[in-house]
Amino acid sequence: MTLIVRGTVGRGNFRRDVDLAVEAGGVLGIIGPNGAGKSTVLHTVAGIERMVSGSIVIDGEVLDGPGAFVVPELRRAVVVFQDIRLFPHMDVLANVAYGPRSHGAPRAEAAERARAALASVGMGAMADRHPASLSGGERQRVALARAFVTNPRILLLDEPFAAVDTDSRPGLREVLKNLLAGSTAHALVVSHDQADIEDLCGSVVVLGVSEKFTD
């Protein structure tokens, strides 16, 4: 039950060789300087970008590789972006219910799951609010609920707390830690924050300097 990314990722003229693996229920941190290709790795695993060469394999199934490409909606992968990216025209509940609805859940079931997910991040009382009326920390909690509500197979967190002030980070980190503990997803976390990596990740890979694993 392992997610393996081995080969070259890239966008435009940028190329980066990667070789990483993460078990189901495991959390792999990806660190490295700006421009190292950390976000590109996440986007490629999500299927938003394609591998330049090599492959992405999960539990023996090739998601991307020579002659194979599984479209994003069939990967059961979700991304939490560093700039949060909630849908501004939907209320909080609709934002969180969007994932289950996209995967075919009936409206009522999707709303019920969304309410439960919001409650799990302490946002149950704000289901009717719009993203513009929330603080950065509240928006990030909604983004986490939106990611976990679909019970993803692959969870990709790109600088999950970059848009949040430093005072709010420990609380959010605790929320994310609890969510990760209850999940069987293969999780990849990109962060510049040492505390994120130490608190959340079981192992770390460094991109852009010399790629290596550390436990």
Add this chain to the structure above:
Amino acid sequence: MSVVDPAPRVLKVSRGTSDKVFRGVILAGALFSLIVLALISGFLLYRGFEVFKDFGFSFFTSTKWDAASEDGLIPASYGVAAMLVGSMVIAAIAVFVAVPFAMSVALFLEYYAPQRIKSVLVSILDLIASIPSVIWGIWGYTILMPHAAGWSKSLNHWLGWFPLFKVPAPIFERSPFIAGLLLAMMILPIITSVAREVYSQAPRDQIDAAYGLGASKWGTMRAVVLPFGRGGLVGGTMLGLGRALGETVAVYLVLNLVFKINFQILASVGGNVASLIAGRFGEATPYELKALMAAGLVLFVLTLFVNFIATAIVARSAKGPQ
């Protein structure tokens, strides 16, 4: 020690000659279009004023369009109610048919079509937009109408229980439905063009966010692109509506001009303000000519109003999903 405030500096801005000339030219251009608009409405008001004065509000509510008898015993009676309703019914049919097609074509061109096919299709759409309306009218009369009459017959056969699809007599040519279909094809390029423009501006990060939640391409269109483009699409539709309301020759060729308010869209009874003017202008008495000018002013104001709203909506849609 005293502090003396220095005298305030006077800043002088002097524009170069080329700057002044350019400003003058664009200002003159902008004013010229306003002056033309004012002249047109002033001319129509001047020529139609007597009719407005004689008939008052009944000019808008009456369906009669009768010249005075030669002996002068029966006075003239003019009203644009039937033609105004006809204009709106035909324009509504055109918009109802054209909008789903325009949305689909715009989405396909922006998000699905390979670049080469996109260029070809965009050229074809531009070509369609440039076809003169008299050509549309001839095509509508000779090619579209025989087929559309058959479709009308089927609609009447299966959905005739619904008041909209009833007919007083089984004659299906020259109906508002056929005129609406023809107008739909004529306004398709303009709605598609505006829809493409607004759909192409849908925020890339929101699109990626939808993909990042595992949404399909269509799911992403529904969640991000369509809501984002809603305002622009409404604006584009209003622009199309503006053209549909004012279309003359094409409608005149495929519609049976009858002065009666008619909501039975398959019946061979109809008319719009523009086709009324085109149909009666040649043989109008001097007084009827004034009535046609008054009708023209009503159409002018209606079209101007629709276009103003359209422009405002398109401008507002640039701010994001409403």
